[in-house]
Amino acid sequence: MPNHPVREPDFDPYDTPPDPPIHYAEQALLGALLLEPHRREAIGPLGPEHFARPLHGAVFAAAATLTPPDPAVHIREPVWLASILSHAGPMTPALTPSYLHTLIACAGMPEHVAEYAGMIRADHARRSVRVHAELLIQAACDPTLPDPVGVALARADALTALIDDLGSRVSPHPGSLPRTPSPRSPSRDTGEEATSEEQILLSTATARPGCLPTMRWLQAEDFAVPLHGQLFRCLTSLAHRGAPVDQVTVLWETQHQGILTEAINARDVLEMLATPAGSAHHWGEQVLRRSLLHSAHTTGLRIQAYADDRTNTPHQLITGTRRALAELTAVRVRWHRATSPTPATPPRPRAPATTRAGPRTPSTAPATARASR
Incomplete structure (x- = not known):
């Protein structure tokens, strides 16, 4: 049977996605302010920057800046709409008289302007x-x-x-x-530089394990390569128990931790721990930085x-x-x-010197104070 190509659906440039609910909340609030300008006293803290659509923000800025007309005049003449259009129109060419009437049609319930303002915020x-x-x-x-x-x-x-x-x-x-x-x-950064620095850290900490008690800020989860984190956990476990730390003791610990598999054998572990260089603290900072x-x-x-x-x-x-x-x-x-630099431990204050008390010597009473027999 012949293969008929599947026809792609035609793309309509005018097929725009529907507006989100906030669009209608903004229209409802602005329409309420156009119908009843005095409602702006009930909307609470709200500014033009809170509106998702800049056009709506410009209309609100005009409604919040201009002085509302007299209610009797507002009922008879569209002076309020004309004032807002003249104030916001030069900055927003898209604002037209017809859109102001659209906002009025979407006014909803003017007495609910406080709720609309909360949605906008x-x-x-x-x-x-x-x-x-x-x-x-x-x-x-x-x-x-x-x-x-x-x-x-x-x-x-x-x-x-x-x-x-x-x-x-x-x-x-x-x-x-x-x-x-x-x-x-x-995904973690497992590039050549990150992997090499983690291996150097493990090698250096194995060769000079005295640094491990001062690196409690580094955790196994900080390593980009999970195997390196497991090896670091072996190092810290040995140091915490006070056991000797070298390549062989770490290898033995990996066996107890279940790290050795067919993919990772003993020789692989020994090769990872065989290239110490520099300071373990420096390499640890690099690992923690990436983490x-x-x-x-x-x-x-x-x-x-x-x-x-x-x-x-x-x-x-x-x-x-x-x-x-x-x-x-x-x-x-x-x-x-x-x-952060480790603060120097202040010297303990020395206790003031005290004069050592000597043996008590019996005081000799004056001759005149001796009891006569």
Whole structure:
């Protein structure tokens, strides 16, 4: 039978996706303000920047800036619409008289403007969180930055400040955890440089195990290669027990930990531990640095997923973001412990010198005080 090609469906350039609910909430609020200008006193804190569509923000800015007309005049003449059009029109050429009438038709219930304003603020909060999450992801993935860790932590601080500000305006309620599935974790950097530095760290720590007690800020989960993390766990286990540490004792520990397989044999482990170089502390910092950036990337993706899920309420978004940032903070604390200089232990103050008491000598009473027999 002849093979007939499957015809692709025609693409209609005018087939635009439907508007999200926030579009209609903005139209309802603006329409209510066009019908009843005095309703703007009930909308609470709201600014043009809260609107998703710049055209709506320009109309709101005009409605919030201009003085409403007298109610009697407003009923008879469209002076209010003309004032808003003349004020916002030069900055927004897309604003037309017909669209103002469209807004009036979508006014809904003017007495519900406070609820509409709350919807607009909530959606603006969601978009703001998403923008900060994108900035965090960019900082964690940009190798051209001179200090990617510093930039990523600054982005995390900005996101934390935003969440704290939003949390002060949203009252908590039960059942506030996001229902959004966590996105797939990004792949770790297992390039030649990262792999080589992890192996050098293992070799150096094996040759000079005295550094292990001072490197408690590094964990097996920080290694990009899982096998390297397992070997580091063997090293720390030996050091914690006070057992001797060398290539053979580490190899023996790998046998007890179930690390040796057909793919990884004893000779492979000994080769990984045979190239010490430099300072284990330095290589450990490099491993932790990559782990911190990976954690920042993962955190940004999770928060972005929460913000993209429109089913999450503002409080669910705030709670999920805080939990994601807490995981990044745990790695951040270990990073500061690794990179901060250890404060010198102040010398213990010496106790002031005291005069040693000598043997007591009996005092001789004066001759005049002696009892006479």
